[in-house]
Amino acid sequence: MATPFNVKKLIFSLITLLCVVIAVLYTLFSARSRGPEHSNLSSPPAGQSSSATAGKSPSDAGTQSLNDVPRQTHQKTPSDLSTGGTASATASKVGSPSGTQAEARQEGKLHAVPRLVAINLRDSPDLGKVEFAPLDAVDEQKTPTDLHCERVYFAANKGICLSRQIKMLSAQTVATLVDANFQPITTFRTDGIPTRARISPDGRFAAFTVFVTGHSYTDVQMSTATLLLNIEEGKIIANLEEFKVFKDGNEVKALDFNYWGVTFQRDSNFFYATLRTGGTDYLVHGDIKAKTVTVIYQNVDCPSLSPDETRIAFKKMLSRNNWRLSVLDLKTLQETPLAETRIVDDQAEWLDNHRVLYSLPASPPWMDVMVVSSDGSGEPKIFAKGVTSPAVVR
């Protein structure tokens, strides 16, 4: 090249100066516009800042009158109560709500009639918040709450709400146990991002699953952690990976156990879940007291037990990232693919003994909750528009 060395040096100095100035200014500008105080707030789905929802006064009172459950001010979970920065989840009690709120709410209204609890994904001020509605009027009689979740489940007057927080270069899941009025009781945190949550039909136990990701996008390790909670004691009982695993009568030992998708029986000491080891997804039956799980079938993803406990709705993996919603008869081990042919990535929820609910992506960030017959007949229909994470409260 003919350019003299000094000219090159000059060009290089200019480029370097320009780049450094832009980098520094942009970072400072971002720091000013965002401010570090936002760092510990849980962010709601679709990236809206949750700070906007805190302390908001209830404005549209008309939506509440049907249900007698007034809206409450969103309670931030105190992040400074978590102890230790390790992977083990930490629990913290949340102080009881203030007197005015206690006066305002009325116990048990959630259960007056069977309801659908789900997360609102419609474009409205309540985006990312839990709402509930009677099963026969899910689109017409919605009641919003101030609970922000990415995944929610309700049973027996207890709820679990999963949200995520960002801490520097890692994401944490905050699992909040709530009462029938959507008031926080206890929070737990653990590393990873939220995916599945369940509460046992008797309200004694809860379980949730997080994805624990790897350190970089060259190495995203899709490992999961599933934690069992005792709701009454407000304690984590176990990470399922601590349970002994039995297959064909023999104990199996491996280091690559990954569990997800717990679904409880009415006798809540027992549950079903998916266990992946050696690249295979097994359906396991778990015993909490004995701390064991037993492999009963394979290629079952995200099981969901029917109310009569005879069948399991699940995702059957057809190929990587492609699942078919199916039902497994627990007695005959007969599989029935359901009429939904689109890819379903959800833990299904039984509406009754004959129909299952699941969420399906509509145009993002929308999701619709769909309903389909559990015997493989009929066609999938939209059950509730613009919501996800359905839970049927009977």
Place this chain on the structure above:
Amino acid sequence: MYQADNPADLLKNKRGVPGSRISWTNVGSTVFLLGVTSLLTDISSEMVSATLPLYLLVALRFSPFQVGVVDGLYQGAAVLVRVASGLISDRWRRPKQVAAAGYGLSAICKLGFLIAGSSWTGISSVILLDRIGKGIRTAPRDAMIAASSQRHQLGTAFGVHRAMDTAGAMLGPLLAVGILSVAPQAYDAIFVVSLCVALIGLAVIVLFIDNPSDEAVVSVGDTAAIESPANQGRVSLHSMGRLLWQPEFRTLVIAGSALALVTVSDGLLYLALQQRMTIANGFFPLLYVITALMFMILAIPVGQLADRIGLKSVFLLGYVMLAGAYGVLLLPKMNYPVAVLMLTLLGAYYAATDGVFMALASRVLPGHLRATGLALLTTGIGLARLLASTLYGIVWGWLGVQRALMLFICGLIAVLLIAWRIVQKVEES
């Protein structure tokens, strides 16, 4: 045992090197400048790599499965273009321009992240292009390092480059953490800073590095005059095929790939370590940091050692280190000092194999086909590693971690013994 084999090597190298020790400051400005470019580019790319999963999962709310797909793109894309870029840079004899194109493409991709926003196709295309950029630049860059170094300094030269490269890979995530602590969730700031750093790196290669002159190419890469300047002619697919029939190069490809086939990927070794001593997930990245730190510290001294006692001995010794690291994982008791020992062995393995093997291949390859040859070699190793990870995954699920490691140690020792015999026949100077 390796030293007993090598008094001849020592003597041979001593002839070329008046002083017994080769100063690492003596490697020539091109190697340093390429090191600076790599350092800056690695800062730029690693600050994005460290934050991208979070950006995808938390800011854009991709599902982990989508991130898995992105990850697959990342792995596969580089392999495809590597050989093509090596061939083109040899054919045009313009390794600098080809490498600069690769650096430039990756730099522009940082801008692409800002423009792509939250579009799934947008983001995955940008990642694909970014990896293609990496695939383009690697082989011509290594060929330039070889072409601008003295034969007896190749180990040191590659050592200096890898030390700077790894330093960048360690600084990148730190810079990202720094930015996120000042401006939380400011992923756009990460991309802007990353772009700026990459542009400075690009400026270094474009402005200050010249293509090695043809004479240098011939005089350095003369490998017993396998290809005399007269019959070099045009570089084509045909000459690439002929290259694979050259016995010494073929030996290296076979030995390198066979060894890679019994190499367990870092991620899986860390996972095994984590399972043995329950390392908190938050500390998982620390395992990478310690390994990289050891690699960085050891790269230059090990390169110097290789120049003194022979590149092939050090290369094979590197795999002995790897076998040692597996062995440590099988110890009955695990504690932090033992874990650090394992990570040090792993870092030493990288220091003794990564740059040293490229140096060894550079000596064997004819100068006018060096980039092509290095590209073929890294592609072979890359494919073998991918296969090894899959294989290990299967064996792990089947036999459990302890027995899988045991099997891989046995395989590694067996392959190492064979490699030792065949690699010794490769004339390195």
